[in-house]
Amino acid sequence: MIxxxxxxxxxxxxxxxxxxxxxxxxxCLGAFERWYIKDQFVFRxxxxxxxxxxxxxxxVHIVEEDYWGNRTILSSISPGDLFAESYAxxxxxxxxxxxxxxxxxRALFLDVGKVLETCSSSCGFxxxxxxxxxxxxxxxNLLITxxxxxxxKRSTKEKLLAYLSAEAQRQGSTQFDIAFNRQELADYLAVxxxxxxxxxxxxxxxxxxxxRKNHFALA
Amino acid sequence: MIxxxxxxxxxxxxxxxxxxxxxxxxxCLGAFERWYIKDQFVFRxxxxxxxxxxxxxxxVHIVEEDYWGNRTILSSISPGDLFAESYAxxxxxxxxxxxxxxxxxRALFLDVGKVLETCSSSCGFxxxxxxxxxxxxxxxNLLITxxxxxxxKRSTKEKLLAYLSAEAQRQGSTQFDIAFNRQELADYLAVxxxxxxxxxxxxxxxxxxxxRKNHFALA
DNA sequence: ACAAGTCTGTTGCATATACAACGAAATAGG
DNA sequence: CCTATTTCGTTGTATATGCAACAGACTTGT
Numbered sequence: 078m079i080x081x082x083x084x085x086x087x088x089x090x091x092x093x094x095x096x097x098x099x100x101x102x103x104x105c106l107g108a109f110e111r112w113y114i115k116d117q118f119v120f121r122x123x124x125x126x127x128x129x130x131x132x133x134x135x136x137v138h139i140v141e142e143d144y145w146g147n148r149t150i151l152s153s154i155s156p157g158d159l160f161a162e163s164y165a166x167x168x169x170x171x172x173x174x175x176x177x178x179x180x181x182x183r184a185l186f187l188d189v190g191k192v193l194e195t196c197s198s199s200c201g202f203x204x205x206x207x208x209x210x211x212x213x214x215x216x217x218n219l220l221i222t223x224x225x226x227x228x229x230k231r232s233t234k235e236k237l238l239a240y241l242s243a244e245a246q247r248q249g250s251t252q253f254d255i256a257f258n259r260q261e262l263a264d265y266l267a268v269x270x271x272x273x274x275x276x277x278x279x280x281x282x283x284x285x286x287x288x289r290k291n292h293f294a295l296a
Numbered sequence: 297m298i299x300x301x302x303x304x305x306x307x308x309x310x311x312x313x314x315x316x317x318x319x320x321x322x323x324c325l326g327a328f329e330r331w332y333i334k335d336q337f338v339f340r341x342x343x344x345x346x347x348x349x350x351x352x353x354x355x356v357h358i359v360e361e362d363y364w365g366n367r368t369i370l371s372s373i374s375p376g377d378l379f380a381e382s383y384a385x386x387x388x389x390x391x392x393x394x395x396x397x398x399x400x401x402r403a404l405f406l407d408v409g410k411v412l413e414t415c416s417s418s419c420g421f422x423x424x425x426x427x428x429x430x431x432x433x434x435x436x437n438l439l440i441t442x443x444x445x446x447x448x449k450r451s452t453k454e455k456l457l458a459y460l461s462a463e464a465q466r467q468g469s470t471q472f473d474i475a476f477n478r479q480e481l482a483d484y485l486a487v488x489x490x491x492x493x494x495x496x497x498x499x500x501x502x503x504x505x506x507x508r509k510n511h512f513a514l515a
Numbered sequence: 516a517c518a519a520g521t522c523t524g525t526t527g528c529a530t531a532t533a534c535a536a537c538g539a540a541a542t543a544g545g
Numbered sequence: 546c547c548t549a550t551t552t553c554g555t556t557g558t559a560t561a562t563g564c565a566a567c568a569g570a571c572t573t574g575t
Contacts, residue, residue, distance in 0.1 A: 164433035215385035242363035
């Protein structure tokens, strides 16, 4: 129980709100919890949702199913993370993905319409909640846009350099550590791990950069 | 003049608002216009912005500059489109891109902080404005996420099928038209145009799909 | 300290892809 | 109707990339 409260408090959605205010919001806006067993659908493609989800325990996968039935896991949502928030903001927009529980999962749901429209009681923390939601969407937007920029590069080399360049700029130094291991980086950039390693070796040989494990230095 | 009003009214940000309400909002929230000559910086990388932009006339390019100084045009913003809205929602987040006017350009700026915080006067259309902004962010989010899913496929063939599958699902039929011509589709999927044509021909030969110009049919 | 497991770099190879070049078909403009 | 221009498909070629397999470095657990 206590750890769940921690998770909720730590969520960017409730940043800046006291525990009491959060409880207030949850009651006032009719938030509700649900439990799911392993491999149960939380949402199905085609559903129209009005609530965003917050994973409290367990986890869910966002899965895509194409015309021929091939399933792909788009992302993995852990406790504290939100899901379906974009769809919840778009009234009447049918889900183009499904949400599937990974193990035994507990999730909290919050009606976005109520978040936006209950302005009459307009408590300060309600405004804060709206701002937080907006920031969550904006942040996610920047992250995906950035990634999309990397993926749009034609070659592994270019993808890699774009990523490293952005990381250097983000960390404000030509020397920096990255959060990914090789396989994760390869997955993130949608390339083969060995091809990635090969490019790294080449770039080092060319003197464009130096690296040792997760530490990089751009020349 | 009149056409500018049209553009503002047609913007998703002001959807559902009457012309009078829009004028009200613009005054109340201290919106302001700016003119730019060709190739002038509207925003520079590193800037911290609090206003989103709406192009009224002309156009701007969102450009990225990497560590080595290579410039890439990330997107082209036409009259009626918003720019910098994600950054404006994230207080204190420095721009990682620059915004450059293409020709003589007129833009409208709206302080997002004021949009979110001026809840005291809480007019109905103010709530509507917030909801619209949220929907703009959410919609953009879904679009980029979808594109990112296509780009993450390893081969041209997979990218193409993922795109076509999504298009079929969106249009609710195995037969559909697409909005891109070949070069545009190739750019969107970040592949070579001729390689794209080659894959299309192969897929047609394999009987997976049929196409004629922009009309496609999945088998 | 040892063993088991994981992560990383390397290499060979078959294949996919970018690139360039060209002609046919479609489209636009006069 | 003719011409100029754009769009599209096709092909040859050099190169990049995915894939598989392996060895050494590093980590983890006991």
